[in-house]
Amino acid sequence: MTLLLTAPYMQRAALFLLCVALTGAIVSVVVNLRRMEFSVEALVHSVFPGIVIGLAVAGFPGILPGAAAAAGIAVLILARLNSGGDGHDHESGTAVVLTLMYGIGVVISLAVGDRSGQLEALMFGRLLDITTDRMIPSIILCAVAALLILATWRSQVAVAFDRESAHATGIRVGLVDVIANVAVGLIVVAASSAIGVLLVLGFVVVPGLVGRVLASTPVQMLLWALVGAVLAVCVGLWLMLSVTSHQISPQAIVALSLSLTVPLALLGRRIWVS
Numbered sequence: 246m247t248l249l250l251t252a253p254y255m256q257r258a259a260l261f262l263l264c265v266a267l268t269g270a271i272v273s274v275v276v277n278l279r280r281m282e283f284s285v286e287a288l289v290h291s292v293f294p295g296i297v298i299g300l301a302v303a304g305f306p307g308i309l310p311g312a313a314a315a316a317g318i319a320v321l322i323l324a325r326l327n328s329g330g331d332g333h334d335h336e337s338g339t340a341v342v343l344t345l346m347y348g349i350g351v352v353i354s355l356a357v358g359d360r361s362g363q364l365e366a367l368m369f370g371r372l373l374d375i376t377t378d379r380m381i382p383s384i385i386l387c388a389v390a391a392l393l394i395l396a397t398w399r400s401q402v403a404v405a406f407d408r409e410s411a412h413a414t415g416i417r418v419g420l421v422d423v424i425a426n427v428a429v430g431l432i433v434v435a436a437s438s439a440i441g442v443l444l445v446l447g448f449v450v451v452p453g454l455v456g457r458v459l460a461s462t463p464v465q466m467l468l469w470a471l472v473g474a475v476l477a478v479c480v481g482l483w484l485m486l487s488v489t490s491h492q493i494s495p496q497a498i499v500a501l502s503l504s505l506t507v508p509l510a511l512l513g514r515r516i517w518v519s
Contacts, residue, residue: 258372258495259482261380265436265448266474266499268387271394272428273453274466278405279425282450283336284323287343288429289446291319292437293350301357308438309382316430319346324423370441372496379438386435390428397424402463440496447500448474451507458510473510477503 276285292312299311319342326338394401400421403411412418429449436445455473456466481499 254373257375257380261375261439262478262499264384264387266478268391268432269448270452270470270474271391272432273449274456274470275394275401275425276449277453277457283339285429285449286446287339288316288319288433289442290343291346292316292433293347293442294353296437297350297354312434312437316434320426320430324426368442370439370444370496372439375439383435386431390431393424393428397421401425444496444500447503451503455506455510458514473506477506
């Protein structure tokens with residue numbers, strides 16, 4: 246644990262993981278309540294072409310704006326799909342967005358080349374390489390995502406439970422849809438380059454599932470999601486620094502710890518009920 250306390254690169258990694266985990270916990274409650282998991286999957290894969298183009302044009306400084314542009318396009322499309330009443334059409338359209346955007350990213354990445362393994366690393370993340378200059382904008386994006394969800398919390402919950410009734414009470418359902426997708430897009434953009442396109446999904450889905458297992462109200466879900474996220478970060482970093490004999494990916498071990506909170510939550514609920 247001394248390394249975590251003394252090495253600047255480990256301090257930055259721990260701070261960034263904690264920030265993403267807390268923001269992901271807040272966003273994931275809405276994702277879980279509104280059954281947006283597939284939309285999140287589409288958004289996660291949709292940022293890939295933006296990352297590739299940004300890296301090819303401007304190097305690492307171009308990753309964030311490139312991912313943001315790609316996520317913006319995907320958010321607008323997904324929000325439009327959400328506004329439709331047919332669930333089947335929504336799922337089919339989301340699948341098309343996922344396949345199209347990710348396919349574009351793969352084609353472009355093959356065209357520009359791997360650039361010494363950089364594109365491959367973006368799939369799994371390079372958290373220990375993150376600098377303060379790259380971390381600060383990402384933390385700001387996470388903060389904005391969390392504030393968007395918290396500021397529209399009542400509306401998000403109302404739309405999640407009864408979309409038609411929410412509209413009848415005067416809630417601007419379309420705007421709520423856009424805000425939810427923007428919040429997801431912000432955390433995906435903020436975390437994708439450091440945590441990886443493939444791993445960021447767990448941070449935006451799993452904490453809300455843990456909260457759903459243990460809680461009986463949306464507020465309780467939020468509290469349990471936050472507890473599970475923080476616990477996963479602490480346990481993951483402890484395992485990486487204290488147990489393993491060689492260095493492993495911090496974002497991978499934290500994502501694994503996050504996934505293990507689900508069976509633990511199920512076990513805890515079963516013990517409590519019995």
